[in-house]
Amino acid sequence: MMLFSQARGLPVLTLTEADELGVVRSLTVDAAAGVVTHVRVRGRHSRKESVLAWGALHALGPDAVLVRSATAPAEVPPHHELPGLRILTETGDWLGTVQDVAFEPDTGRIESVVTAHGDVPAHRLLGLGDYALVVRAG
Numbered sequence: 001m002m003l004f005s006q007a008r009g010l011p012v013l014t015l016t017e018a019d020e021l022g023v024v025r026s027l028t029v030d031a032a033a034g035v036v037t038h039v040r041v042r043g044r045h046s047r048k049e050s051v052l053a054w055g056a057l058h059a060l061g062p063d064a065v066l067v068r069s070a071t072a073p074a075e076v077p078p079h080h081e082l083p084g085l086r087i088l089t090e091t092g093d094w095l096g097t098v099q100d101v102a103f104e105p106d107t108g109r110i111e112s113v114v115t116a117h118g119d120v121p122a123h124r125l126l127g128l129g130d131y132a133l134v135v136r137a138g
Contacts, residue, residue, distance in 0.1 A: 031128035036108035
């Protein structure tokens with residue numbers, strides 16, 4: 001298991017030439033499916049941002065992210081920054097804010113959302129937008 005905060009800032013390298021594409025800026029999540037779908041990479045020097053589909057990754061480890069292909073995906077879903085976002089139940093109850101997200105680095109499957117009030121398991125995730133992460137009432 002890995003946390004978003006541990007992935008942020010990792011160098012992103014191509015598998016074949018070990019060229020550094022930049023560093024992980026953030027991860028894009030499909031909350032309803034409970035998976036990480038894309039990695040947003042910020043260039044080290046240019047500050048230009050690129051997006052890689054999760055399927056382009058070869059490995060994500062504690063020291064680096066290795067990618068098979070740096071080709072941009074055909075479709076890029078909307079990105080919502082999870083850390084700092086409020087968490088609401090489907091009935092409108094406030095559960096706090098996202099402090100971090102635990103996920104499986106091999107598959108991108110979300111394990112839980114970390115809050116100051118305890119972890120919210122991934123099976124409760126319903127949707128994600130600009131305003132909040134919506135979860136099933138528990």
